[in-house]
Amino acid sequence: LVGRFMEETANFESNAIMKAYKDVTNLLPEWEDGNFYLAKYYDKVMPMVTDNKMEKQGNLIRYIVTFFGKALQFGNQYIYQAMPRMLSLWLDFGAKVCECEKAGRADRQMRQELSKINSVVSEHCSNLAPYQFLTAFSQLISRVCHSSDEVFTVLMTxxxxxxxxxxxxxxxxxxxxxKSSYPMRKNRCNQILKKAISLKQSLEKFIGDANRLTDKLLELCNKPVDSNSTMLSMNVHFKQLKRLVEEQTFSQILIPLQSVLIPTLPSTGGANTQHDAFPGHWAYLDGFEDAVEILASLQKPKKISLKGSDGQSYTMMCKPKDDLRKDCRLMEFNCLINKCLRKDAESRRRELHIRTYAVIPLNEECGIIEWVNNTAGLRHILTKLYKERGIYLSGKELRKLILPKTAPFEEKLRIHKEVLCSRHPPVFYEWFLRTFPDPTSWYSSRSAYCRSTAVMSMVGYILGLGDRHGENILFDSFTGECVHVDFNCLFNKVRLCLTQNMVHAMGPMGTEGLFRQACEVTIRLMRDQRESLMSVLKTFLHDPLVEWSKPAKGLSKTPASETGEIVNEKAKTHVCDIEQRLQGVIKSRNKVLGLPLSVEGHVHYLIHEATDEKLLCQMYLGWGPYL
Structure with missing residues (x-):
């Protein structure tokens, strides 16, 4: 505590603080907090001490990696900060050393430092439990094409x-x-699998079967369909897939559901090497239902049903021509936010959480997604209700109302208020009345709606989640919860939008009350947990496999090297934007407006902006700002 106090008041020079932290680790070498805060402080002073020169950082990185690893050995309280940061420092330093070697300016000291760091990481590898590394598995996998052979050997282990x-x-x-289309990445992956087989022979059959299954699933994803067919049959069109799974000797393969893919952490302190990270109920793949449904959207995704070894049926969506790696990383982030929401008393009392589902990329452009049952899209719900009342506007009529960009603002506002909004009175509340006929379930569904909309609005705002039209916001007809899908458009500058139907359905108080409180609890929590959230986000943003920002029009895509890795140039600005939003800094056209706001002020500003007709009327009509 004394050390943290000295650091936070900034009244003492670094060496004194360092000493305070070191004394703790000497007195209590097995206390995770002491080790963690020492490493964190080293990490904080590193840029200052070494003027950002990588050459001088090796020694410090070794300390940081050592103490983060020690903290993890004695507990998991800080795993989402320590693990990603420890791995990033090690992998980045290794890459830097290689870069210097290629440029011919490597010095012996850097290489020695790297091999020391490598041996520290190897030691952690044998001391830490596998489930701890599993929490950062995406990060490990994204770096399989590491340029340093020494580093890759440890990574492989x-x-x-x-x-x-x-x-x-x-x-x-x-x-x-x-299944990557980049040969080097594929080879590295096969090397790792070979190593695993050399350690346990029985894995060979399992890996072979899993590979064959993936190939057949990719074929199913990519099967061309003509525009008017809506169904295919497993027996007819995907005979081999069916046959493969029904082989007598086919390995047990887990059905990839969210509940069995995200590790749970032990609730008690200590290393807990024997901890069971997946206590849930496991269902293995037993076969497929015959019907394959083709969905109407542009890419023609296919909906399939898997038979589980538990006798239940599980629905999945096979999506072609869509890189699901972003969605996948975002789901991991949402799961981390859920862990924070569960730990916090205020949010636990309100049962705040984000609905998550499994996303499994199969290669760079296909994947499978766990189907979210019993949901309907917002636009679908509203269109149905308006049609019943005979006040539905067809696409043709709507197009006539689209004003040119140059139209005067007053005209846009007039059309929005007097034509569009008056033609579409709020009807969403009716869906709640019909779907939840008895008072108790109606009331709890409306509360769930307000709270889930609030959580996702705040998380979406912080992350810059765009493309939130009526088809990407679903509602659960069992609970009333709001479920967001399709997270391909991230880290943009976005505004929150709450249309009249959404506000009206929240009840007589609108955004006051439940919605506002849930927003405040969520923002406060994200501010408190800023460090662990940012450490996970930074590793995402620097993930060499995912292109977060779309290249500007007219520019060709970033050329990917033979490994398929790209340098995310914009990562730094994205990180900075998110950090500012978490501090309550409001920006307009890239200019900071005034001082950072309090939690309440921040939420008030966002709600005001989301419901402001002057802003809604300027949106593109296809998004349905009048709905």
Missing amino acids: IVAKVFLAYPQQAMWLMTAVC
Whole structure:
């Protein structure tokens, strides 16, 4: 505590603070907090001490990696801060050393430092439990094309260790890399699998079967369909897939559901090497239902039903021509937010959470998504209700009302208020009355609606989640909860939008009350947990496999090297934007407006902006700002 106090008041020079933290680790070498805060402080002073020169950082990085690892050995309280940061520092320093070697300016000291860091990480690899590395598995996998062979050897050992402990989960998480269109990435992945097989022979059959299954699923994703067919048959069109799974000797393969892919952490302190990270109920793939439904959207995704070994049926969507790696990383982030929401007393009392589902990329452009049952899209619900009342506007009529961009603002506002909004009185509340006929379920569904909309609005705002039209916002007809899908448009500058139907359905108080409180609790929590959320987001943004920002029109795509890795140039600005939003800084056209706002002020500003007709009337009509 004394050390933290000294650091936060900034009244003492670094060495004194360092000493305070070190004394703690000497007195209590097995206390996770002491080790964690020492590492964190080293990390904080590193840029200052070394004027950002990588050459001088090796020694410090070794300390940081050592103490973060020690903290993890004695507990998991800080795993989402320590693990990603520890791995990033090690992997980035390794890459830097290689870069210097290529440029011919490597010095012996840097290389020695790297091999010391490598041996520290190897030691952590044997001391830490595999489930701890599983929490950062996407990050490990994204760096399989590491330029340093020494680093790759250690990386391979870690991934193989995780694979041995959790082959079912790791296989699904590695699929996208195994089936990559970049040869080097594919080869590295196969090397890791070979290593795992060399450690446990029985895995060979499982890996072979899983690979064949993935190939057949990719064929199913990519099967061309003509525009008017709505159904295919497993027996007719995908005979081989059906036959493969029905083989007598086919390995047990886990059905990839969210509940069995995200590891749970032990509730008690200490290393808990024997901890069971997946206590849930496991269902293995037993076969497929015959019907394959083709969905109407542009890419023609296919909906399939998997028969589980538990006798239940599980629905999945196979999506072609869509890179699901962003969705997948975002789901991981949402799961982390849920962990924070569960820990916090205020949010637990309000049952705040985000609805998550499994997303499994199979390669760079296909994947499978766990189907969210009993949901309907907002636009679908409203269109149906308006049609019943005979006040539905067809696309043709709507197009006539679209004003040119140059039209005067007053005209846009007039059309929005007097034509569109008056033609479409709020009807969403009716869906709640019909779907939840008795008073108790109606009331709890409306509360769930307000709260879930609030959580996702705040998280979406902080992350810059765009493309939130009426088809991407679903509502659960069992609970009334709001479920967001399709997270391809991230890290943009977005505004919150609450249309008249959404506000009206929240009840007589509108956004006051439940909605506002849930927003405040969520923003406060994200501010408190800023450090662990940012450490996970930074690793995402620097993930060399995912292109977060779309290239400007007219520019060709970033050329990917043979490894398929890209340098995310904009990552720094994205990180900075998110940090500012978490501090309550409001920006307009890239200019900061005034001082950071309090939690309440921030939420008030966002709600005001979301419901402001002057802003809604300027939106593109296809998004339905009048709905």
